[in-house]
Amino acid sequence: MQGNLSAWLVKHALIHRSLGFDYQGIETLLIKPEDWHSIAVILYVYGYNYLRSQCAYDVALGGLLASVYHLTRIEYGVDQPEEVCIKVFAPRRDPRIPSVFWVWKSVDFQERESYDMLGISYDNHPRLKRILMPESWIGWPLRKDYITPNFYEIQDAH
Amino acid sequence: MNQEKPMTVPSTRKDLMIVNMGPHHPSMHGVLRLIVTLDGEDVIDCEPILGYLHRGMEKIAENRTIIQYLPYVTRWDYLATMFTEAITVNAPEQLSNIQVPKRASYIRVIMLELSRIASHLLWLGPFMADIGAQTPFFYIFRERELIYDLFEAATGMRMMHNFFRIGGVAADLPHGWIDKCLDFCDYFLTGIAEYQKLITRNPIFLERVEGVGIIGGEEAINWGLSGPMLRASGIQWDLRKVDHYECYDEFDWEVQWQKEGDSLARYLVRISEMTESIKIIQQALEGIPGGPYENLEIRRFDRVKDTVWNEFDYRFISKKPSPTFELSKQELYARVEAPKGELGIFLIGDKGVFPWRYKIRPPGFINLQILPQLVKRMKLADIMTILGSIDIIMGEVDR
Numbered sequence: 001m002q003g004n005l006s007a008w009l010v011k012h013a014l015i016h017r018s019l020g021f022d023y024q025g026i027e028t029l030l031i032k033p034e035d036w037h038s039i040a041v042i043l044y045v046y047g048y049n050y051l052r053s054q055c056a057y058d059v060a061l062g063g064l065l066a067s068v069y070h071l072t073r074i075e076y077g078v079d080q081p082e083e084v085c086i087k088v089f090a091p092r093r094d095p096r097i098p099s100v101f102w103v104w105k106s107v108d109f110q111e112r113e114s115y116d117m118l119g120i121s122y123d124n125h126p127r128l129k130r131i132l133m134p135e136s137w138i139g140w141p142l143r144k145d146y147i148t149p150n151f152y153e154i155q156d157a158h
Numbered sequence: 159m160n161q162e163k164p165m166t167v168p169s170t171r172k173d174l175m176i177v178n179m180g181p182h183h184p185s186m187h188g189v190l191r192l193i194v195t196l197d198g199e200d201v202i203d204c205e206p207i208l209g210y211l212h213r214g215m216e217k218i219a220e221n222r223t224i225i226q227y228l229p230y231v232t233r234w235d236y237l238a239t240m241f242t243e244a245i246t247v248n249a250p251e252q253l254s255n256i257q258v259p260k261r262a263s264y265i266r267v268i269m270l271e272l273s274r275i276a277s278h279l280l281w282l283g284p285f286m287a288d289i290g291a292q293t294p295f296f297y298i299f300r301e302r303e304l305i306y307d308l309f310e311a312a313t314g315m316r317m318m319h320n321f322f323r324i325g326g327v328a329a330d331l332p333h334g335w336i337d338k339c340l341d342f343c344d345y346f347l348t349g350i351a352e353y354q355k356l357i358t359r360n361p362i363f364l365e366r367v368e369g370v371g372i373i374g375g376e377e378a379i380n381w382g383l384s385g386p387m388l389r390a391s392g393i394q395w396d397l398r399k400v401d402h403y404e405c406y407d408e409f410d411w412e413v414q415w416q417k418e419g420d421s422l423a424r425y426l427v428r429i430s431e432m433t434e435s436i437k438i439i440q441q442a443l444e445g446i447p448g449g450p451y452e453n454l455e456i457r458r459f460d461r462v463k464d465t466v467w468n469e470f471d472y473r474f475i476s477k478k479p480s481p482t483f484e485l486s487k488q489e490l491y492a493r494v495e496a497p498k499g500e501l502g503i504f505l506i507g508d509k510g511v512f513p514w515r516y517k518i519r520p521p522g523f524i525n526l527q528i529l530p531q532l533v534k535r536m537k538l539a540d541i542m543t544i545l546g547s548i549d550i551i552m553g554e555v556d557r
Contacts, residue, residue, distance in 0.1 A: 024252065024490060024491070026491070049376075049379050049380065050379050050382065051382055052382070052491075052493075052500065052502065052519065053491065053502055053504060053517070053519035055504050055515075055517035055519070057506060057514070057515035057517070068504065070491055070504070074379050074393060074395055076394065081400060085491070104380060104382065105380050105381045105382070105527070106380065106381050106382020106383075106524055106527065107382075108527045109208075109523055109524065109526070109527045110523075110524070113523075117216075130209075131208055131209060132208060132209040132212040132556060132557075133209060133212065134209065141214065141217060142216060142217055
């Protein structure tokens with residue numbers, strides 16, 4: 001099942017994979033990290049000027065890490081604005097995704113938070129440092145295989 | 159031959175001063191640390207440092223069912239608590255296609271708009287206090303206490319109500335609440351008139367606030383701003399009109415916006431939003447229908463297809479949807495128009511009671527990104543004006 005944006009991208013021979021639609025009917029596309037910064041500019045030129053939210057999650061235990069971008073087109077007097085959801089998967093060992101700060105400035109803190117919580121480093125981000133955890137923290141808290149240091153639960157003897 | 163040196167702005171000192179406006183400060187934004195680089199009185203750069211109130215809300219959400227998580231969500235934005243509850247409950251409702259009864263939707267809208275007024279009031283107080291006017295700070299608490307009383311009568315708690323449930327609200331409105339709420343609306347319109355008289359045409363206020371922290375429309379969209387910050391820059395983007403959620407379409411109200419994009423425009427947008435909210439509340443109170451306040455037929459037998467609600471073969475277990483409300487393995491981005499901006503939840507369900515990923519898109523976090531850009535070339539005293547007009551609250555910035 002391909003949505004409009006996916007068909008347009010195929011027409012222009014841009015490599016991507018369509019992940020269908022999410023539960024509300026918003027198109028989801030999967031883009032490779034190498035292509036992401038060029039496709040981001042192309043999407044901005046296409047009209048998606050508002051990046052609503054950027055988040056990251058791990059797809060499976062021990063699997064890939066995903067970085068998700070929700071884009072919308074803000075226009076005057078529009079009833080159902082066009083939206084798209086882009087996912088970029090990165091390997092767990094060395095997760096590096098190009099930063100799209102220079103396209104949509106609203107990912108500034110959000111990419112820092114994804115770096116802080118899941119360890120995905122974004123190339124060309126102007127100040128990629130930890131934002132919510134203290135600067136000296138080791139570990140990536142929101143990963144599913146994260147173990148909280150110095151946290152012992154009281155357990156029964158038997 | 160001597161070359162002319164280019165004309166530069168004379169700096170008062172050779173070295174720049176770095177000042178720490180530390181996490182403790184007498185303003186109600188919360189624990190926000192700003193490292194400000196100053197040249198005399200001009201601000202060269204400002205770096206916000208967050209994380210002092212980080213409580214791991216997203217990680218906690220991965221281990222709680224929705225009904226267990228509801229008390230946590232009011233602690234994100236603790237001044238507009240109904241919105242956080244609304245979004246927490248809207249996301250699973252949209253994920254599982256649960257219809258909310260009409261009466262419950264009206265009650266939700268009334269509570270949301272009261273919470274919006276409460277949040278804007280508590281924005282106004284510290285904003286004026288940061289500028290230097292201490293009096294509105296006490297006036298707003300007078301009105302906010304009235305809203306607290308209304309909330310306490312309906313939900314049992316003044317601030318951290320645990321009121322919304324999947325499928326409706328927890329309990330119906332008590333007898334006589336609607337009349338009290340109508341009285342509050344009439345009183346509040348006189349209150350707003352008082353604020354207008356005191357603040358809006360005050361020349362000292364206008365000097366402080368006009369032309370400070372200007373954002374253009376295109377830039378505001380690029381920085382991902384939302385809420386009154388976006389509407390004050392000329393973009394008429396209000397999720398209540400765009401998304402048609404709850405039953406906002408049945409009321410007659412307008413999107414409030416201004417064109418200039420400075421702090422005065424943001425102030426005017428918020429004040430007029432309060433008036434619009436009163437209009438919506440009055441219309442909702444006049445037109446509230448009877449009926450159930452919660453959709454109790456949510457828990458249904460699994461894998462039963464093609465049953466329509468209220469038909470003879472509709473099969474359901476008639477119990478409240480807790481604690482084993484299962485989230486299907488889908489993902490969803492739900493959003494509401496919170497008073498501070500667009501509050502969103504990106505929910506990835508796992509076929510079980512706990513979500514796989516629960517990402518909170520806080521409006522304060524995204525709106526705060528523009529602070530370093532806005533304070534460049536401003537005076538030191540303008541930092542507090544700009545920070546105040548952005549309207550952040552650290553509970554949701556840090557989560």
